[in-house]
Amino acid sequence: MPHLTKRAFLTGLAATPCLTGLARADSPLFAPEPGAWTEYQVSTTMNLATPKNLAQAWVPLPSVSSPAWVKPLGNDWHGAGFTAQEVDANGAKLLHVTWAAGSAAPAITVRSRFASRDRAVDWNRPGKVPPLSAMERQRYLDATDYIPVTGEIQQLSDQITAGATDERAKVAAIYNWVVCNTYRDHKVLGCGTGNVGAMLKFADFGGKCADLNGLFAGLVRAAGIPARDIYGVRVAPSAFGYHSLGLKTTNATKAQHCRAEVFLADYGWVAMDPADVRKVMLDEPPGNLPLSNPKVEAVRQALFGGWEGNYMPYNHVNDVVLPGGGGRSLPFFMYPQAQIDGVWLDSLAPQTVKYSIQAVTL
Secondary structure (H helix, E strand, C coil), X not given: CCCCCHHHHHHHHHCCCCCCCCCCCCCCCCCCCCCCCEEEEEEEEECCCCCCCCEEEEEECCCCCECCCEEEEEEEEEEECEEEEEEEECCEEEEEEEECCCCCCCEEEEEEEEEECCEEXXXXXXXXXXXXXXXXXXXXXXXXXXXXXXXXXXXXHHHHHCCCXXXXXXXXXXXXHHHHHCEECCCCCCCCCCCHXXXXXXXXXXXXXXXXXXXXXXXXXXXXXXEEXXXXXXXXXXXXXXXXXXXXXXXXXXXXXEEEEEEECCCEEEEECHHHHHHHHHHCCCCCCCCCCHHHHHHHHHCXXXXXXCEEEEECCCCEECCCCCCCEECCCCCCXXXXXXXXXXXXXXXXXXXXXXXXXX
């Protein structure tokens, strides 16, 4: 096979045929629909300071509120030996916690309550939707530190959406492309880094949810359509029995997940999650399912416009600067962060940061 330039390789990927068919899912295998609300409580416990050290922590709090699918119901915290302040970091709410050297029993538990329900757009009922403000629209069209919207991603987006006649068709083309041309990589820690620029640079479209849905959001933005990722945590089992799409116990310590939304003029913000399609393909028993598998096809259809409510969204903010963190910026914020004597701990290693998350249905 002759050597291909990266541009030729990306062009070839954009033209790769893939199974389609994204009408509203009617399959009972996976078909979320708005219904009853469920209340949850999520508790994050941290214990990282020692009597000889100064310590800080930053705990994400739920910031996303929508009358259609999620309602934050308040936060509280308890423990000993700390001071804490609730802060809004450009839309990402968090609790900034500090422990002084010599603090006794330096620990904290942060509890967040919220209500949610399943979400699904009715594609047969477009309507008059209030437009985004000019500032908000630009915010969700702009590049972030890790997600470009010009150059190679612009070229790839143009190739993928060639021939699409409206916003929905463009988004469908990009959603299908991400489902068909990316892969979930178990070697990647946590939810990935969301470094879409690196994915394009190396023409390697593997990763976890923050990588794959970050790529999706970048391609949609490059097509001139507002898009954003939502960073949060799964809090309950899947009501449809998908082992890969929910908790198996109340332990949510490693259940963080990135979802996505796009803004369509006739529908408003619409739920999307191509990354979870790849997760089902790789992780749903017995594993390594093909695109043609009925369980895969069911989630592929339903996650184009919907998702389950077993999820607490923290925020949809990129390039988050932690207050009091010495200027530290994160591509996204959904893991508790910690620092001891000015040294940052690995947020993807709960045993190092010493945190645990429990989620219960109320």
